[in-house]
Amino acid sequence: MRSNLISLQLTTKLLSETQTRLSTGKRVNTVLDDPVNYFAAQSHTTRAADLASRKDGMGEAINIVASADKGLTAITNLYEQAKGIATSALATTDTASRISYQNQYNIVMSQIVTMAKDSGYKGTNLLDNGSVDVKFNEDGSSKLTVNGFNATNLPEIGLGFPYFWGINGDTFINESLSEINTACEIIRTKAKTLAANMNVITTRQDFTTNMINTLKSGADNLTLADMNEESANMLMLQTRQSLGTTSLSIASQAAQAVLKLFG
Secondary structure (H helix, E strand, O other): OOOHHHHHHHHHHHHHHHHHHHHEEEEEOOOOOHHHHHHHHHHHHHHHHHHHHHHHHHHHHHHHHHHHHHHHHHHHHHHHHHHHHHHHHHHHOOOHHHHHHHHHHHHHHHHHHHHHHOOOOOOOOOOOOEEEEEOOOOOOEEEEEOOOOOOHHHHOOOOOOOOOOOOOOHHHHHHHHHHHHHHHHHHHHHHHHHHHHHHHHHHHHHHHHHHHHHHHHHHHHHHOOOOOHHHHHHHHHHHHHHHHHHHHHHHHHHHHHHHHHHO
């Protein structure tokens, strides 16, 4: 009878463990279940969480670079407008018309400065001498620094407000056209640099996503339970528990019958 009771208690314990595995989906729920796998899975999960945080930072950096790129695209369009205005001014000899074109040109120059100032994201503007450090790994030892430039200062990008486009102003108009061509080359070079940085960050972001998935998969392989196997174990243990209970009951009845013989 005692052996039947011990067997039933063991079955009940195994049944409880199986129920826990089925409810959590894991065969390793605590350090007591499997210390090696538990701590290895915890290490994988912790690293995946750290990388996920870095991945968020990469996403923000991409938005910063993308904002600057959109600003450069808009500024390039303004260059084309300015070039058209200067070309129209050069095509006329009427002083009043040229002064009007010059005023339009100055407005476009002011808009270039404004556009550059408005190209920031979350307080960082690569077109206003801003920079961003993009960290790729857990401890930040692998990183990329994206440096911007000052597009809010016209002379730094090869531009300026024209001197005078009125009478005998061909020289100054041609200077403005030359400045626009120089500025276009400067902006193209800066845009290529930003694009290269964007490609690096995007590639590292994709790599980080894959690493996170690999780490999570590794942690799961160390701790997840085979649900089919656990379901079969549950059915077997329930049957064993039922038989054990019946056996214990029969043994108890037999013991009582013996006692009655001596009663």
